Amino acid sequence: MANATPVSHFQRGCEALEGKKLFILGAGSGMGAAIAKMAVAKGAKVALSGRSEEKLKRTASELGDAVLGIYPLDAVDSQAVDAALADKAPYDHIVTTAADLTFKPFVELSDDDIEKMLGSKFFAPLNIARGANQYLNANGSVLFFSGLAAYRQGEGSSIVGALNMALESLAANLAIEMKPKRFNVISPGVVDAGSWDFLSDADRQALFDSVAASLPVGRVGHVDDLAHAAIGLMENGFITGTVVNVDGGGRIA
Numbered sequence: 001m002a003n004a005t006p007v008s009h010f011q012r013g014c015e016a017l018e019g020k021k022l023f024i025l026g027a028g029s030g031m032g033a034a035i036a037k038m039a040v041a042k043g044a045k046v047a048l049s050g051r052s053e054e055k056l057k058r059t060a061s062e063l064g065d066a067v068l069g070i071y072p073l074d075a076v077d078s079q080a081v082d083a084a085l086a087d088k089a090p091y092d093h094i095v096t097t098a099a100d101l102t103f104k105p106f107v108e109l110s111d112d113d114i115e116k117m118l119g120s121k122f123f124a125p126l127n128i129a130r131g132a133n134q135y136l137n138a139n140g141s142v143l144f145f146s147g148l149a150a151y152r153q154g155e156g157s158s159i160v161g162a163l164n165m166a167l168e169s170l171a172a173n174l175a176i177e178m179k180p181k182r183f184n185v186i187s188p189g190v191v192d193a194g195s196w197d198f199l200s201d202a203d204r205q206a207l208f209d210s211v212a213a214s215l216p217v218g219r220v221g222h223v224d225d226l227a228h229a230a231i232g233l234m235e236n237g238f239i240t241g242t243v244v245n246v247d248g249g250g251r252i253a
């Protein structure tokens with residue numbers, strides 16, 4: 001008797017990124033740029049967004065004709081986000097890594113510090129989610145980035161922690177309300193990426209050495225660790241409404 005044709009994961013509702021269209025907010029640096037590069041290596045096309053056109057062009061320069069477009073914008077501007085998404089819609093996946101954070105004690109934060117944090121890590125994801133209602137394919141996904149500060153409290157992380165936690169709740173709710181579109185969150189631990197650019201080289205290295213020594217994996221994260229997880233969440237059609245901690249064991253250390 002002939003064997004039945006094996007059914008692959010991808011036939012069961014998981015879809016490889018080959019030929020898919022991604023919109024990545026935060027693509028000018030760090031994890032957003034790494035996701036763009038890894039997705040293109042897997043055959044996807046990418047639209048790149050963030051505030052700095054120069055940074056987006058730098059990412060685009062490595063990706064050739066896989067770039068659908070570059071969209072410099074401040075993602076607190078809902079109309080700008082809407083117009084950017086509309087341009088080459090529909091998308092298969094939309095990602096936001098946008099973050100403009102200040103790590104200071106709560107009482108020392110200025111209005112401007114707080115506005116930038118809420119803008120990049122709350123209003124930007126909200127605008128992305130609203131755009132996803134119209135410009136994301138029904139079997140597509142949205143990916144937010146939260147962070148370990150949601151779970152590990154420390155001086156200077158009050159608002160960052162609160163916003164991270166808010167995103168995780170938002171994604172789970174939207175996974176129900178906007179089904180079958182999928183909403184997930186990656187919570188990074190300490191990763192060698194743009195979030196730490198405000199530190200001097202010596203301070204950044206000291207932080208990374210100290211964090212690495214405290215983690216079960218013995219190192220801080222690389223942007224490709226995060227890009228790999230992001231691509232897994234996009235490709236796996238059975239994952240929604242959840243948080244994947246890509247933190248080297250930071251929550252349990």
Ligand SMILES: NC(=O)c1ccc[n+]([C@@H]2O[C@H](COP(=O)([O-])OP(=O)(O)OC[C@H]3O[C@@H](n4cnc5c(N)ncnc54)[C@H](OP(=O)(O)O)[C@@H]3O)[C@@H](O)[C@H]2O)c1
Pocket residue numbers: 025026027028029030031032049050051052053055073074075076096097098099100101119120124145146147148149187188189190191192193194195196
């Ligand atoms: N690196 C870590 O250790 C770590 C740890 C925990 C969580 N995370 C989270 O992981 C994500 C990625 O981190 P990363 O280190 O890769 O950050 P990153 O390199 O600083 O990238 C963030 C990007 O967001 C863009 N951006 C900021 N505000 C924006 C706005 N209002 N509108 C549009 N774009 C905006 C920035 O570009 P422009 O300035 O050009 O706009 C930047 O390219 C962030 O959400 C961060 O909070 C990181």
